[in-house]
Amino acid sequence: MHSFKELSEKFADHFKTSFFPAEPSSLYEPSSYFLSLGGKRIRPTMSLMGNELFGDIHPETYHLAAAIELFHNFTLVHDDIMDNAALRRGMPTIHEKYGSSTALLSGDIMVIAAYEQLNKIKSVSLHQVLALFTQTAREVCEGQQLDMDFEKNDSVSLNQYLRMIELKTSVLLAASLSLGAMMGGASKGNLDHIYEFGRNLGIAFQVQDDYLDAFGDPEKFGKEQGGDIKQNKKTFLLIHALETCSKDQHAELMKLMKENAADKIEKVLSIYKDCNVADWAIKLKNQYVDQAEKHLENIAVLSSRKKPLQELSAFLVQREY
């Protein structure tokens, strides 16, 4: 058994291989550049963890993990174009550095390279792998579209927001684990449980992320407090506040979002406080963590094998506030 950190390093080693030929360099150099920017490689590492839960790591799981990381980077490259983001991991995005047409094509080539990696899998049913991978890919695109739709929509409900987060973030974490488990020969029941573990963990993580932005200790969190508020980002907190606060507070929140007053963050936080948003968010997060843990418990393997996933869960969603 290996820890997240150990598996993440193993994956990073494997992922150093080039996924692209040398030519045309005008297409492949930008893609290689982007992949070299690094990242925590959470998703492919989760595939290795999902695999190791059921036995020794099957070598083909590295192809799966690479496919997942390539797919994830495809979404990042295209999201950066859509968001007109200048930086990714502190470095210029592809469209900033090479132009938006090349960025578009670089994303395209990454998703194609992902399927190339999947096609190296021979030890389990490729149909089964493709079915979950492709369904997930579709859902992630749906999530991105909903996210863009919601930016222009003042009355997004909590359920709508939850569904968007599930699609945009959670399903890929869930599928990464579940596809890894598939490579380990897991039964249908175990595959479902590990998928649900990942899906619930992903939502809990997003609730926590939203919470920390407003209430976390900026020094520990490493981000400016209230960044989401400043950018009028829809979050679990804002949506809950809008759904539960008084008519006057609702009006004030809407007004604060339209203006950009110097004391905006302070005023929004004060409404959050009046509406007990922080307590609600912790409760919500804990509900999803509980659900996740329940599914992990229900996976029919020796509990000692679950330790790395328990540690990952604790690391992701029980960080100090």
Add this chain to the structure above:
Amino acid sequence: MHSFKELSEKFADHFKTSFFPAEPSSLYEPSSYFLSLGGKRIRPTMSLMGNELFGDIHPETYHLAAAIELFHNFTLVHDDIMDNAALRRGMPTIHEKYGSSTALLSGDIMVIAAYEQLNKIKSVSLHQVLALFTQTAREVCEGQQLDMDFEKNDSVSLNQYLRMIELKTSVLLAASLSLGAMMGGASKGNLDHIYEFGRNLGIAFQVQDDYLDAFGDPEKFGKEQGGDIKQNKKTFLLIHALETCSKDQHAELMKLMKENAADKIEKVLSIYKDCNVADWAIKLKNQYVDQAEKHLENIAVLSSRKKPLQELSAFLVQREY
């Protein structure tokens, strides 16, 4: 056996099925709109023809054909963004109608939907199908990147241009036929021959397209004469002229492309005439047609089965000048 027209209608019937769920409609409505714009459905029909060359059409070939048409439309949607094209088949492009972010995601969802269709194939090795499909997808992206690179490059050689056309256009025609043949259980040798038939035919078609733009009868061709010249498009003709004309003619061609004089088309055509570009192009086209036909002849099936493909070849590359 069926003609191209009959198979194209069969495919159109099958392709009426929706490939997308209803929601989120902000994502799927634009994709459905684009697919509904029609087109000649040449590639999927070629898959059916490649399949029928070896026996009755296998029902799963329709999934393959749909995957190919979805992939082709993915490239069109993304190309339209890159080219900033306002119209496709006389109708507004997705990015014109719905914005470029939605267009980007619509393309993404189409390539994912293509793999969904491929995953329905159970009767032959999915690995073999995915290998050729994914290699082709990669090559088409390479071709698009080279095409963009060449726009900014004044000294593209004939070989470079040929390679770009091969990647951007020919390989998908070749793969459409070959994947269809694969569904019909064709041998490795036959798969190679039908691939080469399609690849050579595709190049011949492009040579002819470039030729007709300059020398075709606008009434029969249905396009304004010299459209490529007007837009300074790199074509087989221009590249050959630049490679073979005198130093003075070379300088004049470069000058004509920089300016946009009223008599530009006339003057370029006059240089083409001096350099015998028309004869050269017909000879080049015929070389590729000959190659294509040789490969078709070498396919080991009854010659009566080859008739629809011979007709298609005649239709595509022996149109009246």
